[in-house]
Amino acid sequence: MMDKPEIRPSEGYMTEERLMMQEMARDFAMKEVLPAANRLDPEKGDIPQDLIDRMGELGFFGILIPERFGGLGLGMFEYCLVAEELSRAWMSVGSIIARGNMFYKSIPARTDEEKLEKIKLMAQGKYLGAFSMSEPNAGSDMASIGCRAVRDEDEWVVTGSKYWCTFADRADFMQVICRTSADPDAPRWAGLTAILFEKPRGEFPQGVSGHSIPKIGYHGWKTYELAFDEARTPAYDYGTTGGAFKAVVSGLEGARAHTAARSIGLARGALEDAIAHAKQREQFDRPISDFQAIRFKIASMATEVEAARQLMYFVCHQIDNGHNCAKEAAMVKFYAAEMAERVTSEALQILGGAGYTTLHAVERHWRDARLTKIFEGSSEIQQRIIADTLLGKPTRD
Known part of the structure; x- marks a missing residue:
């Protein structure tokens, strides 16, 4: 009998190609984005142009752009996979890829030829x-x-x-x-x-x-x-x-999945930093990772991150297969954003006073996580969408 294949997390979703893309994005985020974020965010500096150019070379601005236009021709799953990895380092970098991927269908051009040339540039990060x-x-x-x-x-x-x-x-x-x-x-x-x-x-x-x-x-x-x-x-x-209202609304499922990916990236960054700190920080002659209070915090944080990720994978899969998932997209945006604020706050607590300084990235993740509850439709708007789907519109006098 043949040995059973190794079971990976989310095996039904994670193909070899997706795993390779995830690894490539993670390597780029940790080696190139994170150092830039740690240097520039405390002084409110801008994303360097050479970093944007490098992202263009890697194809991050053209993930959703069809191959005939010079993009990668991939789906929402790959888009959010990359967004999570980039946001783990700096949410702004996880966000900027939308300036290509989500814009190629409506750009200023007089002719089809001009439009094609500009979309090709967009896929390279040269027209955003x-x-x-x-x-x-x-x-x-x-x-x-x-x-x-x-x-x-x-x-x-x-x-x-x-x-x-x-x-x-x-x-x-x-x-x-x-x-x-x-x-x-x-x-x-x-x-x-x-x-x-x-x-x-x-x-x-x-x-x-x-x-x-x-x-x-x-x-x-x-x-x-x-x-x-x-x-x-x-x-x-x-x-x-x-027709802009309908056009904007039609893109909200993808935008909300993208925000969930960014939220998850932030939360994962805070979680990983908290784990590293807990293992290194000693109090009462032992690492604080030995204390049950810290261990249970980390266990809860990790569970919430993974739960949000699995829901995001499902929503991305539904979008890529042409299924309506307005309710589920609202759910993942709502849950992931709320989760990110909780997890980043708990991570800051684990770092203690050190977490309340700009010397550690956790305060950046915490500040950025707070925004995810507001943009792309606030948490309250997402709850309204979910409730209206389950209960129908509110009755009126």
Whole structure:
């Protein structure tokens, strides 16, 4: 009889190709991303351009881009696999890969040939986008967007304010969600369009000004408040005028899986650092890893990380196989984000006073984990989605 093959965790998901990709991403994250994060995050420095270029060489910006466009032609599973590894070192690096993978379907181009060339550059990390949807008075309620775009022959003219636009300075183009219809009889979510602005790196488009928002975390790149003062841009039209709401919503399952992957990476980084510290730190003539209180903390932390990871794998598998999983995507985003804050906080507790300094990465993981409960739909929004799926919409008077 043949010997039974070795059983690996998640064997049904983890093919040899995926294991190789995971190992490659992990090696890059620990050898190249982590040292940069430890050096730059305490001073709120930006992700170095040479690190972005290296990620482009490795194909990280083109994981989801079809092979015919120069990408790897892989799925959400591989995308999130890489995002977890990068986020274990620095969440901002785990996030920046979305600036290629999630943008290739809508870029500023006049012809199919121009679009193809730009997508090929995007897959190499040489043509990246920024997304601007939120406003001072519009966040979870996308239907409240008030930034206006008016058509003037073959151009859009945009006026209004935007908030929380990350990478607006270093991107090659911006997707800006604007209101293009004010029909009082239409639903509130109708009449929204993604307006595309191409621009030089390091600058804003003409007619756009902005300033960096002071953040407590998510360093490595800047996040902006933007003001559009009759800013003009060509009317690149791919048949999406007025349909931005549905387009954004259709991409939320993948975005939420990506946030779960980032959350898991953060939590795993904190867990690994806590384990290493517990083995090295001695009190009362023994390593603190001998104490049951610490051992049980680590056992609970590891269990939560793995539970979130397995749910993420399932959601990615469903997305890649074309199955609707809005409820499960909300669940994994909700659970992983909440888990990440708990685990990183417990890790900081294990490090004690050392954890409350910028000398150790755990405080970075802790600060960044707090954001995962807010962006890509807050925890409360995810709970609402889950509850509405299970119970139906709330009754109204």
